[in-house]
Amino acid sequence: MYGWMILAAASFVYIRFLYRFVGPHCSYRVAIVEWIGDILELTLTPRTSGMDFKPSQFIYLVVHKTGITPEPHPYSIACGYNLESTIKLGIKRAGDHTATLDLLEPGDPVTLYGPYGRFSEAFLRADRDCIFIGGGIGITPFMGMWHVALHSEERVEEDDLPEDLRRLHPEMMRRWKSPRVALFYVCNNEEQASFDNDINNEIM
Ligand SMILES: Cc1cc2nc3c(=O)[nH]c(=O)nc-3n(C[C@H](O)[C@H](O)[C@H](O)COP(=O)(O)OP(=O)(O)OC[C@H]3O[C@@H](n4cnc5c(N)ncnc54)[C@H](O)[C@@H]3O)c2cc1C
Numbered sequence: 001m002y003g004w005m006i007l008a009a010a011s012f013v014y015i016r017f018l019y020r021f022v023g024p025h026c027s028y029r030v031a032i033v034e035w036i037g038d039i040l041e042l043t044l045t046p047r048t049s050g051m052d053f054k055p056s057q058f059i060y061l062v063v064h065k066t067g068i069t070p071e072p073h074p075y076s077i078a079c080g081y082n083l084e085s086t087i088k089l090g091i092k093r094a095g096d097h098t099a100t101l102d103l104l105e106p107g108d109p110v111t112l113y114g115p116y117g118r119f120s121e122a123f124l125r126a127d128r129d130c131i132f133i134g135g136g137i138g139i140t141p142f143m144g145m146w147h148v149a150l151h152s153e154e155r156v157e158e159d160d161l162p163e164d165l166r167r168l169h170p171e172m173m174r175r176w177k178s179p180r181v182a183l184f185y186v187c188n189n190e191e192q193a194s195f196d197n198d199i200n201n202e203i204m
Pocket of ligand 1: 058073074075076077090091092094095096097098099137140141
């Protein structure tokens with residue numbers, strides 16, 4: 001009982017006071033801001049070293065700008081891993097925090113905490129065909145896996161990859177073969193399908 005109480009107290013202190021300094025984080029800058037209806041598509045580029053992430057992981061976004069509340073909010077990474085470590089987010093206007101994001105401009109500094117999540121594990125095991133169904137903004141976590149499924153030409157021999165990359169990116173190895181994927185993007189109407197062009201760009 002006392003053990004659990006101490007653990008709970010330590011967790012509180014860690015997340016409330018220490019996490020912002022010692023939690024895994026990277027400094028990024030807003031590169032492109034695009035509003036499509038009530039969806040904000042945000043492209044972020046690293047200020048120093050970029051974040052390494054698996055497809056479909058999510059980050060906590062903290063914006064450093066007067067007028068935008070600085071608490072962390074989780075968003076899925078809506079793009080595939082790339083050598084420039086550029087990260088794209090799709091953010092739907094939902095409540096207090098997201099309503100203030102129209103103040104964002106290119107050049108604004110942000111901090112990304114993470115990455116977190118194991119959503120792509122079944123896909124990366126590649127032992128079963130996959131059907132992805134993304135409803136509206138729910139398409140974002142599928143974008144990374146969609147990218148990986150379509151970019152087989154960038155794979156290398158297993159021995160040419162350092163151990164940590166091998167663990168994080170099994171899809172980069174030549175022996176990895178993508179499962180068959182069917183992607184459904186379900187929206188009320190065409191105007192809401194803000195990620196349509198990103199999906200089509202991966203095919204071309
Ligand atoms: C792992 C993960 C990944 C995510 N990825 C994405 C993503 O890729 N894109 C994206 O857009 N979102 C994503 N989200 C959701 C996103 O984090 C939230 O939409 C965002 O943090 C909302 O912040 P907010 O302050 O604007 O909204 P909030 O003020 O927190 O409101 C959120 C919703 O709750 C309703 N609400 C608030 N208070 C009340 C109340 N008292 N009674 C009834 N309803 C209430 C609001 O109307 C709104 O619909 C993700 C969440 C998680 C957990």
